[in-house]
Amino acid sequence: MTFLLFAEQMLNGLQFGIMLFLMAAGLTLVFGVMGLINLAHGSLYMIGAFAAAAVAGATGSFVLALIASLAAAAAAGALIELTVIRRLYKRDHLDQVLATFALILILSEGTRWVFGSFPLYLDVPSYLSGPVTLPGGIQYPLYRLAIIVAGLVVAGGLFALIARTRIGIQIRAGEADREMIAALGIDISRLYTLVFALGAALAGLAGALVGAIQSVQVGMGEPVLILAFVVIVIGGIGSIKGALVGALLVGMTDTMGGVLLPRFFALFLDPSAATTVGASLGSMLIYILMAVVLIMRPSGLYGSA
Amino acid sequence: MTRESYINAGLTFLLVLVPFWAWSTGQAYILTLCTKVAILALAGVGLNIALGLGGLVSFGHAAFFGIGGYAMGILASHAQTFDPIMDWPILIEGTKSMPVIWLVAVVASSLAALLIGALSLRTSGVYFIMITLAFGQMLYYFTIGWPAYGGEDGLSIYVRNSFPGLNTLVPVQFLILSYVVLGLALLFSARLARAPFGLALTAARQNADRVETVGIAPYRLRLVAFVISGSITGLAGALFADLNRFISPTMFSWHTSGEIMIFVILGGVGRLYGPVAGAALFILLEHLLGGVSEYWKIFLGALLLAVVLFARGGLIGTLAGREVAHG
Known part of the structure; x- marks a missing residue:
């Protein structure tokens, strides 16, 4: 394996990890602040992608499409929070899992009803298409590089929001002690809606950004949702730092495992068997990683409980 | 008799009456639907032991359902082609005999449940939900990438397996x-x-610390419950594969786990007949609403949402009034 290919796969892993972080951040915030496990987070990712594809199709502008994905996912998130989710905060996890599973059924079939079963396509804008040459002679698609940068900027913004702003203080206080911040005069239900909408907007943005690489279709959120759960479980549920570390770990493991394992097995198996064994083991690798992390640290890398 | 046992008797009566009517009027399709209800209910009965009695929210029971299905698929496909599964160190041939297939399905899914349970039960709460989900997905991706038995496309078994004395x-x-x-x-x-085991398990769900204080280890109780639960769901998987004469990785998907959970919840968690009522309602809805709109899962979602938000005991809990045995 050449250095160039290796570097390219590292970048792919990084890009995947950053996108997973955008998904996982909302999940882990919602769990940390409200104690809610939200399976419908993948639907918000899907809504963001569909909104972006629809707006890009109508206006031709990629920037407007990204704005639409943020707005549509945030609005859908706020609506879901106000109508359904806020009734679930005091329920046990089983009720939360079921109610949000029901939301997935409603949102997925609803989207299929509106947009049909055929995938939509979201084109990479011309100013971001084509390869770019990085130091060391690595050829890499400009768009993927752009989403790495965009994801890092958003992640930085999120950390700044949580560490430096008044809203961030309220969010952290909400994680520590709900009753206390309500007693201090903060409108807790407004804070909850805000946090939920923020998480939804991040998921919607991730959906739109990834939608330009893959196709936009119903059910696209589910594999990502499950990976995002793996991420927050590895990182420790409720921890943003854990989500970042977990996302990068999962992104790298999944990408590099898929590339390296078949080559590893090729050392002592015949080529077709090596490809088969390597590919199936590669797709199981992150779940094995998660099981190992949970066995070593039952509440994740940065979990508190 | 409590009101719940009247409801159970009524359900049993309905479940016998409908196929009898279908059989006497020659509607084979209805018979197949009733068979499907029974098999899905069986999967739910398995999950209900972990979920209802043990309070273990397993979001990965599709793993056992799928293992049962693949046990059937692997044995029957080898029998179909007269190609032994292995010939070294001992010769193992495929089989078309249901009792043997069931035994293999139960043993394989119990072993899987023992392994998955032993690891997962070290965690609790959301982590338990997530790790069981992850194990299910692990097997899902494994079967997709495993070409020997059809990979992503699944595998058809042309003739249903046989049971001694029956056609x-x-x-x-x-x-x-x-x-x-x-x-x-x-x-x-x-x-x-x-039984003492069930009572201890229920007690461990309600207050694990007290159970531990009287000298019973909740971990072992839960592990045994998880294994029993997984083996029954595995048996259901083998029957379900035989009903469709088809296996595919979908049996392992998290939607399957969600659906098995829906049967239990729609019917009523911890109720003996909960899974039966839930599976019957699910198939009835699929059959009735599926004819009205291809987007029938919107209605299923709305109903599930309504049950979770407003009718917390499920169908049986709503009809039978306050929860009797399970708090």
């Missing part, structure tokens, strides 16, 4: 077979709930 290709005979298995599982489940 399983006759719908009503396969239906009766499935009903008998479901009946035995319900009987077992009812006895289990009242």
Whole structure:
């Protein structure tokens, strides 16, 4: 394996990890602040992608499409929070899992009803298409590089929001002690809606950004949702730092495992068997990683409980 | 008799009456639907032991359902091609005999449940939900990437497996077979709930610390419950594969786990007949609404949401009034 290919796969892993972080951040915030496990987070990712594809199709502008994905996912998130989710905060996890599973059924079939079963396509804008040459002679698609940068900027913004702003203080206080911040005069239900909408907007943005690489279709959120759960479980549920570390770990493991394992097995198996064994083991690798992390640290890398 | 046992008796009566009517009027399709209800209910009975009695929210029971299905698929496909599964160190041939397939399905899914349970039960709460989900997905991706038995496309078994003394290709005979298995599982489940083991398990759900104080280890109780639960769901998977004469990685998907959970919740968690009522309602909705709109899952979602938000005891809980045995 050449250095160039290796570097390219590292970048792919990084890009995947950053996108997973955008998904996982909302999940882990919602769990940390409200104690809610939200399976419908993948639907918000899907809504963001569909909104972006629809707006890009109508206006031709990629920037407007990204704005639409943020707005549509945030609005859908706020609506879901106000109508359904806020009734679930005091329920046990089983009720939360079921109610949000029901939301997935409603949102997925609803989207299929509106947009049909055929995938939509979201084109990479011309100013971001084509390869770019990085130091060391690595050829890499400009768009993927752009989403790495965009994801890092958003992640930085999120950390700044949580560490430096008044809203961030309220969010952290909400994680520590709900009753206390309500007693201090903060409108807790407004804070909850805000946090939920923020998480939804991040998921919607991730959906739109990834939608330009893959196709936009119903059910696209589910594999990502499950990976995002793996991420927050590895990182420790409720921890943003854990989500970042977990996302990068999962992104790298999944990408590099898929590339390296078949080559590893090729050392002592015949080529077709090596490809088969390597590919199936590669797709199981992150779940094995998660099981190992949970066995070593039952509440994740940065979990508190 | 409590009101719940009247409801159970009524449900049993309906579940016998409908196929009898379908059989006498020659509607084979309805018979197949009833068989499907019985088999899915069986999967739910399995999950209900972990979920209802043990309070273990397993979001990965598709793993056992799928293992049962693949046990059937692997054995039957080798018998179909007369190609032994392995010939070294001992010769193992495929088989088309249901009792053998069931035994293999139960043993394989119990072993999987033992392994998955032993690891997962070290965690609790959301982590338990997530790690069981992850194990299910792990097997899902494994079967997708495993070409020997069809990979992503799945595998067809051309002739239904045989049961001594029966012709399983006759719908009503396969239906009766499935009903008998479901009946035995319900009987077992009812006895289990009242046995010392079931009582200790219920106590461990309600207050694990107290159970530990009187000298019973909750971990071992839960692990045994998880294994029993997984093995029954595995048996259901083998029957389900035989009903469709088809296996595919979908049996392992998290939607399957979600659906098995829906049967239990729609019917009523921890209720003996909960999975039966839930599976019957699910198939009824699929059949009725599926004819009205291809987007019938919107209605299923809305109903599930309504049950979770407003009718917390499920169908049986709503009809039978306050929860009697399970707090």
